[in-house]
Amino acid sequence: MKRFTGLAAIAALLALATTTAVSAESTEGVMSRSEIKGDPVAICGHLAYVTNSYSKTLSVIDLETHSLVENHKTGNAPVNPTFSHDWKKLYFSNVDDGTLSIVDSKTSRIVDTIPAGGAHPSGLRFLPDGKHLIISYIGDTHTEPGALGKMELTSGKMIWKIPVEAQSERFDITPDGSRAYVANLIGKTISVVDLDAGKIIATIASPEPYPFNVLVSPNGKRAFVGNTMGSTILEIDTASNEVTKTIKTAPGPNGMSFTPDGYNILITTVYGGMLQSYNITAGVLNEGSFVGLLPGFIRLAPDGLKGIFVRPYGRQVSVFDGTTMQIIENIETGIGPTTVAICGNP
Numbered sequence: 080m081k082r083f084t085g086l087a088a089i090a091a092l093l094a095l096a097t098t099t100a101v102s103a104e105s106t107e108g109v110m111s112r113s114e115i116k117g118d119p120v121a122i123c124g125h126l127a128y129v130t131n132s133y134s135k136t137l138s139v140i141d142l143e144t145h146s147l148v149e150n151h152k153t154g155n156a157p158v159n160p161t162f163s164h165d166w167k168k169l170y171f172s173n174v175d176d177g178t179l180s181i182v183d184s185k186t187s188r189i190v191d192t193i194p195a196g197g198a199h200p201s202g203l204r205f206l207p208d209g210k211h212l213i214i215s216y217i218g219d220t221h222t223e224p225g226a227l228g229k230m231e232l233t234s235g236k237m238i239w240k241i242p243v244e245a246q247s248e249r250f251d252i253t254p255d256g257s258r259a260y261v262a263n264l265i266g267k268t269i270s271v272v273d274l275d276a277g278k279i280i281a282t283i284a285s286p287e288p289y290p291f292n293v294l295v296s297p298n299g300k301r302a303f304v305g306n307t308m309g310s311t312i313l314e315i316d317t318a319s320n321e322v323t324k325t326i327k328t329a330p331g332p333n334g335m336s337f338t339p340d341g342y343n344i345l346i347t348t349v350y351g352g353m354l355q356s357y358n359i360t361a362g363v364l365n366e367g368s369f370v371g372l373l374p375g376f377i378r379l380a381p382d383g384l385k386g387i388f389v390r391p392y393g394r395q396v397s398v399f400d401g402t403t404m405q406i407i408e409n410i411e412t413g414i415g416p417t418t419v420a421i422c423g424n425p
Contacts, residue, residue, distance in 0.1 A: 119381060122166040123184035123422035127378065127387050129396055130157040130171055131413025137171065137180075138396075138412035139187050142385050142421070145398045145408035151189055154178055160420040161203040169420060170212070172200040179203075179214075184422065196230050196237040201248045205425070206256040206274070211238070213259055213274060215247050222246075222265055227272055239277030243270045249292050253299040253317065260302040260315070262290040269293070269304055269313075271320050281320040287311050292333060292376075296359060297341035305332035307349060312357070326364060329353040334377035334388055336424070338401075345404075347374035347388050354388070354404050368404040370397060381423030389416040 126148070129138040135155060139148040154173025162169050162184070169182040177198045181191040195214060202215035210233065216226040225247030228240035244266025252259045252274065261270040267288055271281035289308035295317070296302070302315040303326075312332050314324035329351025336345050344357045346367075352374065355367030370388075374397070377388040383401045390396065396416050398408045 119166045119423040123162070123169075125380070125422065126184075126187065127396075127419055127421045128160040128169055128171075128182065129387075129389060129412050129416045129419045130160055131394075131415055132156045132158055132174075132391075132417045133415035134394075134413035136413040137182070137189070138416070140387065140396065140398070140410060140412070142380055142387065142398060145410065147410055147412060148187065150413060153180060153189070154192065158201055159203050159418045161205065162420055162422070162425040164205055164207070164209045166422060170203055172203060172214070174199050174201055174217070193235055196228055196235070197226060197240060199225075202250050204250065204252045204259070206252070207254070208256070213250070213252060215243075215250050215261060216240075217246055217248050224266075225263070227259060227261055227270070229274065229277060241272070241277055241279065243272070243279065244268050244282075251293040251295040251302065253295055254297065255299060258317070260293050260295060260304070260317075262293045262304055264289050264291055269302075269315070283315060283320060283322065285313065286322065286325065287313075292335050294335040294337065294344065297337060301359070303335060303344060305335060305346070307331050307333050310348075310351075312346070324362070326357060326362075328355060328357075328364060329367065333375050336377045336379050336386070338379060339381060339383045345377055345379065345386065347377050349373050349375055349391075354399065356404075370399070370404075370406055376418045378419050378421045378424045380421055387419055387421065389419055391415055391417045 125143045127140040136150040155175035160171040178192050179195045183190045197216045199217045204213045212230045214228045224242050229238040244263035246264035250261040259272040267285050269283040273280050287306040287309035290304045291307040292305045294303045304313040310330050312326040316323045329348035331348045331350030333349040334347040346355045353367040354370045357364045373392045375389045375391040379386040395409050397406045399406050
């Protein structure tokens with residue numbers, strides 16, 4: 080059976096199926112999870128990195144000039160660029176090669192490619208100690224079980240690797256690095272993994288099909304999971320690991336990114352063509368702006384003034400104004416721009 084990754088898996092399933100007051104606790108933004116000291120832009124510039132899964136390239140985008148700097152050749156099916164905590168390196172997965180590529184963020188060049196510790200690596204998250212990398216792996220087909228693993232960066236050795244349910248592509252970790260919340264797209268569950276022990280401590284059923292993207296709140300008390308084939312985002316209490324709220328969105332909630340202050344989540348809805356925002360304290364979703372067909376993975380610059388999202392079924396990314404949510408520029412990158420990372424926002 081042919082294996083599909085990311086939104087291609089969703090497309091295959093479709094074919095088969097024919098600003099408010101905030102508490103002090105929420106004042107740390109997604110950037111503070113990475114323990115930024117000083118200005119990350121001084122290290123890695125005003126750059127965004129986009130993986131183009133079908134053209135096998137990594138696009139470097141200048142957010143100041145809204146232009147393509149260059150395209151680098153990669154391995155097969157590159158996805159999920161992720162910055163190290165010191166912002167000096169960027170890792171991404173080559174899904175079909177079983178490798179990870181490493182970019183020197185000062186030169187924007189791919190400097191190394193290493194074994195990923197297993198077949199079909201996908202999602203990546205660095206632990207707060209800067210010494211370990213958590214990696215998700217997807218199965219040989221979109222219905223087979225996936226896995227989650229912990230790699231020691233110095234040696235490249237796997238400390239542990241455990242099975243999770245099918246199409247375990249996207250996940251996020253708590254700010255203290257103690258747990259991961261893994262979206263099992265085809266399994267229709269969220270696995271909660273103890274990252275010290277390397278074992279599943281809870282499995283949360285998704286009430287709506289195909290949980291895809293995961294975002295843990297800056298204070299670590301909530302995890303948000305977008306059901307990309309539906310019109311909802313689940314809010315999970317990380318203390319009880321129970322779904323406490325279902326947030327109604329436009330169709331196909333896909334990409335999610337916190338604003339730098341940690342008060343709001345920006346959300347792309349791939350089938351609704353909308354860019355919306357959700358205030359996590361007030362529990363209010365705004366109507367948002369129409370941004371065109373099939374918007375996907377999204378990230379904001381550290382100052383929140385600009386952002387970028389991909390269009391995974393095409394060959395463009397869109398730079399937008401973080402205040403007005405209006406598109407500034409559409410940039411052609413490569414075929415299937417699936418995921419993006421920005422200097423200052425991993």
